[in-house]
Amino acid sequence: MPGKFGKRLLTRYCRDCDMDFIRKTLTVPAAILINIVLLNLTFVSSVLALEKINVGVSVLPQAYFVERIGGQRVCAQVLLPPSANHEIYEPTPRQLREMSNVKIYFKLGDAALFPFEERCLDFLSSKKDKVKIVNMSEGLTKDREDPHVWLSVSVVKGAAENICQALGATDPVNKEYYRKNLDVFLNDIQKLENHIRKTLAGKEGCYFMVFHPAWGYFARNYGLNQLAIEEEGKPVNAFHIKKMIDVAKKKGIKVIFVQKGFDSKSAGAIARQIGGKLQEVDPLDKDWLNNMKRFADLLSPALRR
């Protein structure tokens, strides 16, 4: 009855911590197993015992990335509140003060595409005790005009590696922990990529309509065309709305994707004109993995040639 024997030994070990007894009497595989369990327990408790690393990020999905890799070791502070408009948002003085206490700030990209992020980075660089600024998308292929890098699966894969490296450099003791978490996250990203490709198979070259042009990376990655009512940062003009109504009618588009924080009255007007509907999606949803999957699922039936 090896199972029963092993169980009895484990109970005894836990009660007495008698290593000699265990070494002498345990079978080799059981001893290895117990050692692995103990090593893992020691590892987990050492990870948890240390003080957490405070990390600053610009948008909620980045908090998700940092937490997937940093796990129990990090505490993420987000600059842009949920559903806020990133084009006009101004960080409060309190937020800026709080951000100056973080150890690392992960910015979105190299160009100053987000005024609220730039405002915060200017403040942080004026401080004596410098916060380490890490460019999440360093070395990755990006569109210089499109700030929504976190909605690109390929950019996020590279960003996850960058985040892992920065956390490992700041906290070398737990390098291995971050690496393991990264592997699990990359595996989930691969599954997401497979799901999106399967969902959008055969739809290359199709069109979809949005109010705010947040899904440009998504469109380019899967060979789709995003038609935007609002052009990034520019006020909506009547001529452009008329053009969008004509395109939507011609292509038979019946869904317009909108997001909170943006005035989408013009999207409602177009929807009425084309006999279509508004569909809310949130590019800033913290649950990035499920949100990307959800968008692909909603998008697929809305695509038109």
Ligand SMILES: [Zn+2]
């Ligand atoms: Zn935007």
